[in-house]
Amino acid sequence: MTNSVDIIAILSTTPTSVLCSAHQEVRAMHGAIAPLFKEIRIFGPAKTVKIEPGENAAIHRAVHNAKTGDVIVVDAGGDQSSGHFGELLATSCQHRGVAGLVIDGTVRDVEDIRALRFPVFCLGACPAQTTKSPGGEIDVAINCAGVSVRAGDYVAGDADGVAIIPRDLAQLVAERSIDVMRREEMIKKRLANGETTFEIFGIDADQ
Numbered sequence: 001m002t003n004s005v006d007i008i009a010i011l012s013t014t015p016t017s018v019l020c021s022a023h024q025e026v027r028a029m030h031g032a033i034a035p036l037f038k039e040i041r042i043f044g045p046a047k048t049v050k051i052e053p054g055e056n057a058a059i060h061r062a063v064h065n066a067k068t069g070d071v072i073v074v075d076a077g078g079d080q081s082s083g084h085f086g087e088l089l090a091t092s093c094q095h096r097g098v099a100g101l102v103i104d105g106t107v108r109d110v111e112d113i114r115a116l117r118f119p120v121f122c123l124g125a126c127p128a129q130t131t132k133s134p135g136g137e138i139d140v141a142i143n144c145a146g147v148s149v150r151a152g153d154y155v156a157g158d159a160d161g162v163a164i165i166p167r168d169l170a171q172l173v174a175e176r177s178i179d180v181m182r183r184e185e186m187i188k189k190r191l192a193n194g195e196t197t198f199e200i201f202g203i204d205a206d207q
Contacts, residue, residue, distance in 0.1 A: 012043035014181070016156050017162040022176035029090050029121075029162040036120040037111060042100030042157040044071040045167070046149050049156035051136040052096040052106075053079035057087075058136025061085045065088060065138065068097030071155040075142035076105030083108025090118040090147050094156060104145040104153060127158055 016180050016184040022119070047070040049062045062072055071091070076084055085101060087109035093101065100119035106112065106126035113120055147164050149155075154165040165173050189201055197203075 002022040002048045003009045007170050009045075010177060011154060011165065011170060011187055012176045013145060014156075015158045016158050017154055017161050018177050018180050018184075019141075019165060019173060022178045023169060023173045024174055025166055028106075029102070029147050029164070031161060032096055032123055033102065033121050033145045033162050034124075034196070035111060035157065035159065036107070036122060037117075038159070040117075040119040040157075042071055042102070042119045042121070042155065044054040044069045044099040044149050045153050046071055046073045046164070047098075047138070048140055048142045048149055048151045049074040049136065049138050050140055050142050051076055051084065053077060053105075054082045054130055055133050055135055056130040057123075057134060058138055059085060060132065061136075062138045063092050063096060063098060066093075066096055066098050069099050070097075071099050071157075072101045072103075072154060073107065073142065073149050074094075074101070074103035074105065075144045075149075076103055078104050078145075080106045081158045082106065082127055082130045083126050084130055085120070085122075087112035087116070090116050090120070094118055096129060100155075100157065101158060102144065119157070121162050185206055 047066050049058050051058050084105045085107040090113045102121045107122050108127050110125045152167045156163045
């Protein structure tokens with residue numbers, strides 16, 4: 001049986017495409033959610049946040065209460081009218097050991113965040129400021145980019161996008177991910193020996 005250390009080691013280094021192939025309950029956020037810069041990867045338990053368009057006080061509360069290794073996941077309702085997260089929050093996240101941010105909204109101070117190398121997955125950039133009026137929630141069930149996320153679910157992000165792994169399925173997904181990668185290596189060997197994907201996958205020739 002895979003132990004907890006092995007589970008984290010496997011999930012944190014496995015491509016999101018493999019994780020999604022490992023179990024149907026691993027859900028991929030829609031493709032508009034993209035890394036803010038190249039060659040970044042995130043993994044960790046979700047610290048969930050729900051905000052209203054144009055305000056970000058709850059994000060500040062979430063970062064203040066975050067644990068080392070958490071990924072801040074924000075339900076911004078797809079709002080692209082404000083920069084909900086910027087350089088100061090990214091700096092605060094780094095000092096508190098936050099692993100990254102996923103938001104179905106826009107951010108600002110993009111060049112500064114890139115210079116910090118703080119991992120962000122978002123809908124793009126908008127320079128408009130937000131307010132810090134009371135409102136929003138943390139550690140609640142949210143919907144981010146078409147995917148339900150609960151506090152503590154595992155978040156994985158890479159060049160392909162973001163996948164959410166239900167916490168209670170982590171061990172099963174880790175074990176099945178190993179099987180997926182082994183199967184893909186076998187397929188690569190068959191391709192090298194002259195077979196085609198059409199043959200390997202048994203695709204119906206009449207369609």
